[in-house]
Amino acid sequence: MGGGHRRRSLRLRGYNYASPGAYFVTLCTQGRACVFGNIMDAIFHRTDAGGMIETAWRELPAFYPGVNIDEFVIMPNHVHGIVVLVGAAPRGRPVSGQAQGPAPTTVSLSDVVQRFKTITTCRYVIGVRRLRWPSFHGRLWQRGYYERVIRDENEVHRIRRYIQENPAHWATDVENPAVV
Numbered sequence: 217m218g219g220g221h222r223r224r225s226l227r228l229r230g231y232n233y234a235s236p237g238a239y240f241v242t243l244c245t246q247g248r249a250c251v252f253g254n255i256m257d258a259i260f261h262r263t264d265a266g267g268m269i270e271t272a273w274r275e276l277p278a279f280y281p282g283v284n285i286d287e288f289v290i291m292p293n294h295v296h297g298i299v300v301l302v303g304a305a306p307r308g309r310p311v312s313g314q315a316q317g318p319a320p321t322t323v324s325l326s327d328v329v330q331r332f333k334t335i336t337t338c339r340y341v342i343g344v345r346r347l348r349w350p351s352f353h354g355r356l357w358q359r360g361y362y363e364r365v366i367r368d369e370n371e372v373h374r375i376r377r378y379i380q381e382n383p384a385h386w387a388t389d390v391e392n393p394a395v396v
Contacts, residue, residue: 231365234324238286238300238366240375241329246355248393250292251340258384265340265349266290272336273297279331280323287376289383294391296379298366299328325363333357 233239245251252266262270269290276299277283286298301323337356343349366372386392 232324233326233363234301234322236301238298238372239325240296240298240362240364240366241325242294242296242362243329243333244294244358244361244391246352246358248293248391249350249352250393251350251352252290252295253292255292255383255386258386260290260292260383262290263349264347265343268339268343269295269336272332272339275335276328276332280328283323283328286372287379289379291382291386291389291391293393296382298372298375298379299325301325301328329361329363 251263252269253260253262255261260266270288273285273288273295276285282302284300284302286300288297289295333356340349340352340356344351364375366375382389388395
């Protein structure tokens, strides 16, 4: 190969990300643009765009009957959340009972994240046009996202606490553009 930069994958080699389980995800805005709100005195104050992000997150189980959501936080330029796959198939397809045509396709974590990014980007564009939300250049979200397979109850409790306490640590957060 040539001398181009290669992106290092953080994914577990050989792991099936459509497997039932809990996953911690982080999605960041392109260029770390702070468009979802701000943090004052360790409390997040969301913009209307931040409210739209929260609504879209809460709607994910409506798109996938086998997808549950757990702890979630919106930050000025990123979101953290736990997605639980419990044997997911897209809405509109049978998940049990007699087969009615082709078997449902299992939904992967990347399917859920891509749906979330697509929904929120479309809604954000509408907000820019109709409500004068700050525009973005190119993409609303960074191309990739961070994910971690949650392996046990201790880890899920630790990650939930991390998500809940995230606004209190904004002053030192690596995603905060003000942190040098």
